[in-house]
Amino acid sequence: MYTCKKTYSDIPFAHRQHLHEGHCAFIHGHNWSFTFTFGCHELDECGFVVDFGKLKPVRDWIDENLDHACVFNEGDPLLETFETFNSQNDGKIFKAYVVDCCSSEGLAKHLFEKINTILSEMTSGRAYLIAVEVIEDQKNSATYQPAISR
Numbered sequence: 001m002y003t004c005k006k007t008y009s010d011i012p013f014a015h016r017q018h019l020h021e022g023h024c025a026f027i028h029g030h031n032w033s034f035t036f037t038f039g040c041h042e043l044d045e046c047g048f049v050v051d052f053g054k055l056k057p058v059r060d061w062i063d064e065n066l067d068h069a070c071v072f073n074e075g076d077p078l079l080e081t082f083e084t085f086n087s088q089n090d091g092k093i094f095k096a097y098v099v100d101c102c103s104s105e106g107l108a109k110h111l112f113e114k115i116n117t118i119l120s121e122m123t124s125g126r127a128y129l130i131a132v133e134v135i136e137d138q139k140n141s142a143t144y145q146p147a148i149s150r
Contacts, residue, residue, distance in 0.1 A: 001039050003130060004049040008062055009033040014094075015071040015102040018078065027070060033135040034062070034111060037145075038119065040127040050119070050127050057118050065114075070094040071102045108134040108144035 014029035036058070040049045072079050079098065086093045099110045109132075116129040131145035 001041055002043060002049045003037055003039045004052075005035055005037050006050070006052055006055060006058075007033060007035040008059065011062060011067055013066050013069045013071060013097075015107075016073075016076065017103060018073060018076045030136045031138075032066075032107075033138070035133040035135070036111075036115060037130040037132075038127050039130045040123075042126060044123075044126070050123065054122065057122060058115055061114060061118060065097050068095060069097045071097045071099060071107070073102050073106075074098050074100050104134045104136055104140060104142035105144065108132045108142050112144050112146070 009031075011032045011034070012029060013032060014027050016027045017024040019025075038050045043049065044051065070082075072082070076082075082094075083096060086096060100106060101109075111134065112129055112132045115132065119127055119129055131143055133141055133143045135141040
C-alpha cells in the first residue's frame, strides 16, 4: 500500500460543546488544521496516490462548510433558537454547520465520511482515505481511522 498526507491549516471556525461542564459549553473558536492520510494499492499515471494539485474539491468543501462557520451538535437544545435568530437576521450572524458531534473526535469522523466520498468520486475508487487528524489551535488533536474488518 502507498500513502501520502495533505494538511489544510488555519481554518477558523467556532463550535459549542453543549454537554461540557466547563468553558467549552460556550461558543468559542479555534484555528483548526486537518491532515488527511490517503492510500492506494496502485498509483495513478503520474505515480501519485493522489495529485495534490487536483484536491480542489476537498478544499472547496472545507471552505464552503467550515471556514468561518459555527459548528453545532445535532442534539444541542439551543440549536433551533440559534438558527431562528440567525434567519431573522438574514443569515448574517453566523454560518451554521450541524454534525453528530462537534468535538475534535466527532469532527474527525465527520470529515472522514465526507472527504472519503469526494475522494472516491475523484479517483473512481482507486484511492481512499485512511485517517483524518483534526488539530485545535496546534495544542490538541484527535484522529479518526475506521477499524479494519478482517
